[in-house]
Amino acid sequence: MIVYGNSLSPFVRKVLVFAAEKGVSIEPRPAVPGADDPKFRAISPFGKIPAFSDGDYSLSDSSAIVHYLEAKHPTPALIPADAEIRGRVVWFDEFADTILVQPVGKIFFNRIVAKLLGRRADPAVADEAQANELPPVLAWLETQIPASNFLVGNMLTLADISVGTMLVNLGHTGTAPKASEYPKLAAYSESVLSRPSFAKLIAGEQRALGLSN
Ligand SMILES: N[C@@H](CCC(=O)N[C@@H](CS)C(=O)NCC(=O)O)C(=O)O
Incomplete structure (x- = not known):
């Protein structure tokens, strides 16, 4: 594949x-x-x-x-068949792809991608997204984090992967949710992004971006 x-x-x-x-x-x-x-x-x-x-x-x-x-490849199930669980998993995937991506995309594009692709960056757009667009979305996410640190059904699902991947882009721009403002979300982020599936990619990306050795 x-x-x-x-x-x-x-x-x-x-x-x-x-x-x-x-x-x-x-x-x-x-x-x-x-x-x-x-x-x-x-x-x-x-x-x-x-x-x-x-x-x-x-x-x-x-x-x-x-x-x-x-x-x-049905196992392990990351989009489980149970109706209520599947509905919520698809909702978080949509939330990440259509709502969270809006401020994340503006910050990441204008602070990192534009330079990499030789496109024009507009720092004011990133600043505005960080100051006004991102906080209400992160504040809502903060209310959604269960003690299990999995968004749906006490197990890793697509929901965690879709939300987690957006948090990685925030991390690359130094705008990851801070524990002082979003304690549950910061702990959740740490838990999901330390999985080997994420950690390996993040390490390679940080090297490529000159954010680590
Ligand atoms: N809904 C699509 C979004 C894909 C997408 O927008 N990718 C961006 C890169 S992060 C892209 O290729 N943008 C180029 C463009 O929109 O022309 C998906 O989930 O794959």
Whole structure:
């Protein structure tokens, strides 16, 4: 199975962590958003990462890919079948992909990605997102963290992977939730992101970004 993209993208990282937690081996293929490599564009018609192929079968969109992986490799269940659990897992995936990503994307793009891709950064957009857009979203998340440090059903699910991957991007920009402001969320973040599936990627990304040796 091939995943096109770069794990600095929270959506690519989501797929790579999901596959690692399933023990599914992935062949990563570097691709930047908007790349015009025809093989990549055939799989990702709008140039978005991640793109994915398994033999002749291909998909783009991280959620489509993880649902495919779940169906092909049902254990361990990361999108469990129980109706109430599955509903909440999909909700947190959507929350991460459509709500949390808004401030995270503005901060990460304007402070890191723009420079990497030679695009124009607007620091004011990042500052505004950090000051006004991010706090209410993190404040809500703080109310959702159970004592188990798993968002749904007392076990690791896609919910933790989708929310966790966004927290990684905040960490790279030095805007991770602080224990003094969000004690439960900070402890949750530490717990989820220290899993080997996340930790290995994070270490490589920090090296690539010059954030560690
Ligand atoms: N809903 C998509 C979002 C993917 C996405 O927006 N990826 C970004 C990189 S983080 C991208 O490729 N952006 C390029 C563009 O929008 O042109 C998913 O879950 O895979």
